[in-house]
Amino acid sequence: MGWWIALGVVLLLAILPLGVSAKYDGGGALLRVILGPVRLTLYPRRKKEKKETAEKEEAERREQPEKKPEAAASQPTKPEPAAQPKETGGSFRDFLPLVRIALDFLGDFRRKLRVRNLELKLILAGDDPCDLAVNYGRAWAAVGNLLPRLERLFVIQKRNVEVQCDFTASETLVIARLDLTITLGSLLSLAVVYGIRALREFMKLQKKRKGGATHEPDSQHA
DSSP: OHHHHHHHHHHHHHTOEEEEEEEEETTEEEEEEEETTEEEEEESOOHHHHHHHHHHHHHHHHHSOOOOOOOGGGSOOOOOOOOOOOOOOOOHHHHHHHHHHHHHHHHHHHHHOEEEEEEEEEEEEOSOHHHHHHHHHHHHHHHHHHHHHHHHHSEESOEEEEEEEETTOSSOEEEEEEEEEEEHHHHHHHHHHHHHHHHHHHHHHHHHHHHHHHHHHHHHHO
């Protein structure tokens, strides 16, 4: 029975969605972290948290003792900073495999990301029907050019895109929302696969450096 419970917990953790939710509207920007069914607000912070942070900083400032000025003669002379060793570059040929691993990881990571909700609402403002009609067509053309690119990059599960006109508005308004998630199982599988690949490359570099250090005295002796 315990094994089945453990297996069930592992499966639930594997499908647990992790990600971020970003929203922008008339109330400002909103950024949340998605941890399964839980959503934690990162921005904006609550007023209580801001007040507690300010009170903590004020208390720390009061606790610090005031430094009394001392005579200039009693101050010890500062030692001159040591010369920094010249920075040397690594081999570009050895660096390329690490770049390939990073690019492959980003490609697989992008394909495993899921856009659970994409919302974009553009409200065009203007009192001239002709200008508003031109801007309306341009806005839909821009949206039509953007959406196929997003669909090539991500898997979009739900989307809601609208362009509206408002003859009474004083400025163009926008409402945007993006929920981006990846399951914990996918994230761990990527970390294991590409972590092993990166470890192999690092071991190759270390072995190559040791081999070079071993042969260096022989070449000097010759």
